[in-house]
Amino acid sequence: MEANVFNIERYATEDGHGIRTVVFLKGCALRCRWCANPESQEYRPENLLNVNTCINCGRCKNVCPNNAIWYRQGYGYIADKNLCKACGNCADACFMDSRKIMGRYWEQEDLLKEILKDEQYFKMSEGGVTFSGGEPFYYPEVILWVAGEMRKRGYTTLVETCGYVPLENIRKCADALDYIYYDFKHIDPGLHKELTGKDNRLIIRNLDWLCNNFKGVLSVRYPYIPGCNSKEEEIKSFFQFIKGEKKIAEIIFLPYHRLGLPKYHGLGREYEMNGMKSIKKEQMNHLYKWAEECGIEIKIQ
Amino acid sequence: MLTKDESGNIIIGETSYILERGVIMRERIKSLREELFTADPRICPERCVIFTNSMKKSEGKPNALRRAQGFYEVLDQMTIYVNENELIVGNQAQWPKSSPIYPEYSTEWLEEELNGNPYYLNERPGDRFYYSEEDKKQILNCVEYWKGRSLYENLRATLPDYINRAWDANVIDDTWVSAAGLGNEVVDYQLVVEKGLADVMERIKARIDTLDPKEPGNIKKIWFLQAALKGNEAVVNFSGRIAEECERQAGFIKDKVRKEELLKLSDICRNVPLNPARTFHEAVQSIYMILLAVHLESNGHAISLGRFDQYVYPLYKKDLEAGRITRDGALEIIEAFFIKCNELNKLRSWPDTEFFLGYQMFINLAVGGQTKDGEDAINTVSELCIEACEEIKLFTPSVSIKWFEKTPDSFLLKALNAMEKHQGGQPAFYNDKAFMRTLENMGIPEEDRYNWVPDGCIEASIPGKWDFAAKGPWLNVEKVLEITLHNGTDPKTGFHFVDLDKKIEECESVQEIFKAYTRVLKYFIDLQVETEHINDEIHVRQDINAFRSSLVDDCIGRGLDLVEGGALYSADGGPTAGSISAGDSLTSIEKAVFEDRLLTMKELMHALDTNFEDQTTVPSGSDIRAFFLNKSPKYGNDDERADKWVVALEEFIGRVYRYECKSSKYGKGPIPCCYSYSQSPVTGNIAFGKSIGATPDGRKSGEPVNNGVSPANGAEKNGATAACNSVMKLPTIWMQKGAIFNMRLAKSALETEENKRKIIAMIKVFFDNYGEQIQFNVVDSKIYKEAMKEPEKYKDLMVRVSGYSALFTSLSPECQLDVISRTELEV
Structure with a gap:
């Protein structure tokens, strides 16, 4: 289980x-x-950004195979929950460790x-x-x-x-x-x-x-x-x-x-x-x- | 209902108490404590002048006798003071907290610094000392005589070039035991309390009588023993002078109560330390006199007090049964004693000061532990020491709890409560189980192992039987990695030290790099040992301290000073700094170069050499650094990927010291005469960090390396138990000189008794797995930041930096920031 x-x-x-x-x-x-x-x-895994440590380098956006991440005014590089498949590529690519797949x-x-x-x-x-x-x-x-x-x-x-x-x-x-x-x-x-x-x-x-x-x-x-x-x-x-x-x-x-x-x-x-x-x-x-x-x-x- | 006097103080019995910050403090203790804070640290020329004049007169005579004569004259001629309210009397210099000067150890820096290079003593970034022009003139006058004669200068002139280069490159550093006397010593206080110096003097005389001066080798022994006798006489004479001063003051003082106190003190100082202590008060006064005398004979630091609760308790019990003392009365004496311990001070050169910031004397006092029969040794005096620590909130002596399986949780709880109020990390907790295992491995006999004490920060010693619990050059472990990564050359000085078989850039695995690293480490460890052999020879020639030696077994029997091999037990070795940072660096290399293939070794070296600032590379310098800091596993999180490198490194260093290194006393009597090491860098992690360029753990050039065996700043992410689990993996069996684990706790972690019991459980698990020591900092960063802005308001705020506590405001801003940046574990 x-x-x-x-x-x-x-x-x-x-x-x-x-x-x-x-x-x-x-x-x-x-x-x-x-x-x-x-x-x-x-219930499903989600893509969470730590806004406080993110330096807005945009690497996450570039590596996303589903084009789920883009810059949203007032938020930063947020993943669209309908497009994100929680593959984790963005989290791996984030050197600041600002992004995590929750779940x-x-x-x-x-x-x-x-x-x-x-x-x-x-x-x-x-x-x-x-x-x-x-x-x-x-x-x-x-x-x-x-x-x-x-x-x-x-x-x-x-x-x-x-x-x-x-x-x-x-x-x-x-x-x-x-x-x-x-x-x-x-x-x-x-x-x-x-x-x-x-x-x-x-x-x-x-x-x-x-x-x-x-x-x-x-x-x-x-x-x-x-x-x-x-x-x-x-x-x-x-x-x-x-x-x-x-x-x-x-x-x-x-x-x-x-x-x-x-x-x-x-x-x-x-x-x-x-x-x-x-x-x-x-x-x-x-x-x-x-x-x-x-x-x-x-x-x- | 409490009775109060006119000023609102509480009256209990005949004593007036002041309610301060929720703690009842005796009026006397409060005023003594305040006096301590109003006194400015100074330098005092008296000892320097008297000693130098004496040495000028005795040129050509044997060093042991010359130094003993000088010691006698200092104790006979220096100013004596007895201040208002004092219960424990005697002084190290003309004023409280002033440092005597010991020009025989080194002169260059003294002259330079008195002339403002790099800083005037009173304008340093930390640990300032004040002085008058007259003081300065007198000291400089003496310095003239010592030029070319002092120990440090002689050592540096004698060392081969390749060692001086390693020293100048900051890979090894032996300043602390050459520009000052040797320390880290616990003399036999129990002997002094029980039998007095009279017994020591009798045994010296008897030993001299057995030595036939016609037999080869005996002359030198006789000189040593004569010096030891002179030293003991000096101390008895010194105590007599203090007795006279008490009497003199009693002659004119109006206050009847104080007059009687002074007469009593005079009586005490005439009886001890010459004779066995008759009362608890006498025992404590006797100990203080010995502490002063040892500090005045030489200025080695970490002259610790050993198992204070064990050797004074019989007198407390006797007094209590005879109705001569109350529990409160004993507490007052202990507190007065603790305050007096804070009057001692030591001036170090500025570079040396950077390793020991915070006016440190490292006077450690151990309580608890076990009896000879393996039973719980806690007694009322153990409790009183904890209470004194809690009430007066000072950083000297460092109160240490010796823990073993039968130490009751209730005592640990009492200690945690004290620690919460103390706010400076005291008491700290030490593990019998771990240290006794180490001592067993070193061949220390079973009947002495239980009696081990932490000396200085943490170094294990057997009271009255061990010479120097730590001695020898520091080793800058992360610097050695930097040199390895640069193919055996220090990038900063350009000195080339070791030829490697293969270029680092061509290594195909991190294991290959580790192999090269251990080879370079071995090279520098060998240099450490060679340095210390040379340093020892120079100490033997010009640094005989017969008084303190006569209080350590078996110097009298062997007719040898500690430096000549007089003690039963001896092992060299000093602190190392940066092995955690170096382990994390290896993890980073493994991950970035050999696993993720983010970089080649060549690209990695470019990033280090440009201090992560070259933004034109792909990935950029700052990206590489972020990767190292955030994506590479770090020691301190119970993560085998990182922990394994730290363990491999400690295993290597520990085994080499234990089995491949011999100290100069090997074969002369003491055992085991191997090397060992500590991970108690005090502030050496900052000093050493300055000379190291950027490293793969994400450190930028010049930043501090990690502190003790604590995870690097900001590396702890999985909470307190995970941090403990990582530290528990270290092979502490090799670390006789101890490993400091500094954990910062949020206040909430201690708020309730239930939470305190969780901490106790954590400590016990840690100790059950051979962790050597753990200490806590329980203050939030906010307070520290405020203290940096308004130091005036936080004069008594303390911090435990590493194996010791210091006044926060006495630390340099750099060191203050280091304290603040330590991860606050929200446990």
Whole structure:
């Protein structure tokens, strides 16, 4: 089995217990306005330009067999996603290393080998692998196999999911997982659809299933996006809902950041959040009070 | 509830504490620390004048006796000061942080620099020293006598032309141990604390009595032993003078508490270092006196303190049980001692300074590690040293944690917490497992291996039994590659060194180039060894330092100075710089020329010779450089394609030093008398880089080479564990003198205890795989940049450059930029 991987990050400290390697899998059904990994959304490989290091030499344009790359005012040498076949000639030719094909199909055995490069660190810190994305649950077989291999060796597996997948996919590999980080973006189905392209009914159903069936540690993570899901009644309704669910180990709020911006540009896309600034943890302290009023405990990461 | 006095200071017991930056600091310590920062580094002519006058009078006599007499007169006549609030007393020069002058080692540069060439001492780009016209006059006066007599000048005049050429081309450099005294030494402090110098003097006398002067060879031994006795008397006399000064001040001081303190100090200084220390305070004072004396006898640097926590702990325990001391009281003494260690200073020539920027004395202090029985050696004093390091945030002594399998995580956590607050990379972490393996390979007996300590930056020594943990010429490894690529000729000086069998341009594989490279390396390693044999002979003739030798086993028994082979253990070798850059260069050649076939060797050489600036070629010079920097794999990313070349290079260098080189003491008593090397270039990577043209790792002409065994600046792209995995591949078994791994961490990597535990796990994996040392820099670039703009505001901002910490503002702008450009790993 294989999976489309667009990034592997080692010694990730913010993605679970112990020292972890994060494998980013490509493809997601949601289109959250604030998504920090726009290159993760499409299922197929994409051509991403690092605008900040590109020196506009144009070599990429010259070597492209599909004439997919040309200079676009305000962006630079962007690849047209309809013409680009992700052959990678342009990336090889770029001496500045400014261009990358995001997404490469990895055989699960190779992926495991790559993950196990940090095996000693997992052992020493009770760490393991974290699958992120994109939406990892689109690759349940690969996750199931890798997680099994990890467990055999005494290491853990964590999946970060947006929850918008057929339940069957989750069901397939849930028993092999030790942790799930479950994103929750908005309590209102209509607004959820407006912000992410899909409503939240499937997400809520899946979460409900996990609460009743998942044997590992389940955390719910709420990306706090000012102006999108930050109103008092929005958050308090979320609190009321989540209070009814059992087995949730922790609720974590993640502050909005705009670090994804250059990647939108590099894909030739608009960034919908425009000028909104990244926010600091300290700007979210009122959430503790709201949580207390609703009788639940939260963390801000 | 805390009690506070009128000025808002916290009162605990009878002591007033000041709350500063979240740390409670005793008022006394705060003021001592402030004094240190207000003092300007100066040069002090006293030692120079007294010593020179003494040497003028003793011409013709044996060197050992002359130097001992000079040493005695210096300690007998130099100014003594005891400053307000001091708990540990004694001084190296007339003022704190002033450097005595040692004209017997070299004169040319001293005269030149006092006359402004290349810089006046007080106008240098880094490490400035101030002085009055009168100071200058006195020193220049002495210099006249030493012209033609000094050690460095004699060495350069004696070396064959082919060595002087290699030195002038900056391939090897022996300035540090010829234009100054030999250092990197840990004398037997435990002996001094437990038995006092009285014991040493008795043994010297007894040894003299056994030597029949009619037996051949004994006369020289007797001279040495007489010199050693004189040296010990000098130190006892010196301590007595300090005792007198304390008494004198006690006579007129009004403050009752201080009067009593001074009387107590006077009593302490009369008892130690002559006799065994009776209390913890006496032990620490005794150690400081020895530290001062060794520095005043010769100006070799890296006179380290060894396992301080182990040899003072019995006295702490005794005092505690007798109710004579509290934990806080002991901390105060340790902090006062640390501050006093920062009063020592050393003037180096400007070229030598460029290798050691940051007013470095390299006084290393080790804590932790194991006992003789393999148990955890951590005690309260170990903890206090960490706390002192955290509270007073100074760069001397460098506090080092010795780690072994049983070191508890809680102690590492304490050290990481201290490091986070210290902001200067201290404490650093050292691995028993790695160094003990190396020492075993060198034949050091098991009963001594556990007791190894990092000396100076990182060089492994056995306290009281090893002569010089590092000594010998530096080797500019990337320069040797440049010479190889230019078919044995240095493009800068035009000197031709080695004939190669085949022209580099005609090589058909990178393996062939590597073979040629190792041949040229061997040529220069041989020159290193030859240089040091000659340097040793000159030291034997004119640099006998009998006092410090008498504190190292078995100089008294053998009747030999350290330089003559008096110590039990000895191995030569100095730092190398640039082997990571050179490894990356080989990777680039492999990829660009032999794999991707982007260039021919000839085209590659053209790009280097034009410093990547010829834009008329295809690909252009700047494209070629971008390819080298960005497309060629780099060491530090757990990428075998790059790591393999660094490993091959280190294997070659390490084995040659270990098995094919002998030091001049071979067969004279010490073992093993082979060579070894370090990867602790301090700022030598910058100094050496200046003489190297553009290289295939993408370095432009004159830029620094890599630092220690850390990946080259900007090369780390796969995160901290990948960097560790690369470093772990190095054959540290050959590196008795240590390999510095400098990792910069984003603040967030240390923010929570959970994240700190991840770092601890990482350190343990690294050490389990024989990594020798790891140290961290935890400051963001923004602060450094601000400090460059407004140095006044950041007077105490520190940075760990390589095996040591320095005040950031004391570094040259060039070196500051190097610090900033190190990849900040967002772990």
